[in-house]
Amino acid sequence: MTNSSQLKKEFIKKWIQGLKTCCSTKNKMSLFERKKKIKLSADIALASAKNATTCWSKALISEAKKDEENKILISNLSNNIMDQEAQQKVICHKRIRSKKILKKCFGVSKRMMKMEPRRSNNATCIAKILVKKRTRVLKRLVPGGESMDEFTIIKEALDYILSLRVQVDVMNNLVNANKSTTM
Incomplete structure (x- = not known):
């Protein structure tokens, strides 16, 4: 786990970089578009500050990749996340496969429990x-949580x-x- 102050520094650095990227891609933005870009750059900055070592950060980045406009932002903020993502696909696939096996086994034991009298x-x-x-x-709250x-x-x-x-x-x-600077 990363130190909190180190994570804050990394986040603010990447968030500012993301905001610059968002502002440079489009000159005139509505208030809604600006709000959306600020949130998006904050989410991607947070995920890339964690170096995509967690499932939620990978899920945030992969969700943002679906929109074509976000690809520039993601490529600017994520240095080696793409390489780590390729390595983690194998691990995630194994985890899902194991989950399916467990569900099958659990289903069998559940049927056996129905045959026995209720003692619970x-x-x-x-x-x-x-x-x-x-x-x-x-x-539902954690990004990518549905598959965990x-x-x-x-x-x-x-x-x-x-x-x-x-x-x-x-x-x-x-x-x-x-x-404090405006007052």
Whole structure:
């Protein structure tokens, strides 16, 4: 895990670089377009500051790649992310394959459980249902979470929360610095 201050420095450097790239590609932008570009460059800067070592950062970058306009921004901000992405495809493929095997095995054991009389405790059943619901919510919140298992989604969510906190801190510092210079 990267040091928070080091991540902040890397993020602000890449975010400013991304904002310059966005401004240079189009002269006249509406307020909505400007807001969209600021958010996009902040997301890509955060993901590339993490060097795409996490699944959520890879998911953010691959989602941004889908739009043709973003390719210039991504190529400017991501140095060696493309090489790492190619290496990680093999690992992600193995993880998905393993998940399919586990689902098949789990399905078989679930059928066996139906044959046995119910001995489970209601509290544990309720707890399992709540954990599954919360895991589904996490999978929707974390970029790329739909393809992650329970353990990975918790790990990725923690890392994503810490990274978003860094992003918020940097943006707050920027706003506060701007307020103090205008007064």
